[in-house]
Amino acid sequence: MNQHIEQTSAPVSLIWKGDRLAMLDQRLLPESIVMLDLFTPEEVWEGIHAMKVRGAPAIGMAAAYGVVLGAKAYGASEATEWLEHVQAVCGHLATSRPTAVNLFWALDRMKKRAQELVQTGTVENWNAGLEQEAIAIQAEDEQVCRSIGEHALPLFEDGMGVLTHCNAGGLATAKYGTALAPMYLAHENGIHLKVFADETRPVLQGARLTAFELQQAGIDVTLLCDNMAGMVMSKGWVQAVIVGTDRVAANGDVANKIGTYSVAVLAKAHGIPFYVASPLSTIDLNTPTGADIPIEERSAEEVTEGFGRRTAPQGVKVFNPAFDVTPNEYVTAIITEKGIVRPPYSNNLAALFKESR
């Protein structure tokens, strides 16, 4: 794996180069912008697992490009053999992280496309077709995120305080983000929002990524420790909360970064609307409730010596779930690229998908 510094106006999480995937190593932000050149699905797997790339849509896009790298490197030209190899690469990439449904959504889409491609043509055609599918996933995501921003924008008035948790911005997607999309669009339209970004321990996506993104864009952002959200709400500084998500269950329960549930409870206690920005690709009607969402547990070291400094005694027990589930009763609305969905979510999410077919 090589690495290089990519000079871009704003850091982007992934750049497809035809024979390699350039992946921004988000672990090094905000101090360093380093793009890693990945040539194999195994390197993409490791990039997802180690959270060099993170954020549900970005994870799905990275995996899709990993499938392309795996397909192109394979020597077989016989249809069944090529298809079986593509399916095996998808199976391996599916083990990189368990919670964000976009990973599986993207891999399923690549497998479906591969099955269509092998009906005719040559292995060169099949590989080119897979590459176009991965490129389409990334291009569509940019438009999906902008649409989420457009649907969300009317919910935010000039001068409002808006709290967000983790990073659901351009670094988690192709561009704009999901939860941050209305903030970018508000800025484009001269609407001044005062954003409060939770630092989001233990990986600090809020401090390192959201604060970085919004500051780079000239958007008013104040960084909070995670334990400050309640006080800030009690002072009346927050008029809305908006977060991203890694998986929305069929009943509207929401899996998102650890700490989101606490923010949702605080918002309800203070009568503050709690919005979830979610592409349709993050809504999983095959998962009935939040109890059915697999929650990733990560290493103790993320908590005890994050970023290289030990802050807990050796050998102490650690519980480090990367996500929690917010029950649907705490969710004011789910903002998608097709519009705003309100309770009852079981009916209205199913109806949304029916309309979208």
Ligand SMILES: CSC[C@H]1O[C@H](OP(=O)(O)O)[C@H](O)[C@@H]1O
């Ligand atoms: C737009 S998806 C962002 C979503 O993903 C983050 O998780 P991670 O940084 O562990 O990949 C977080 O839950 C964000 O809300």
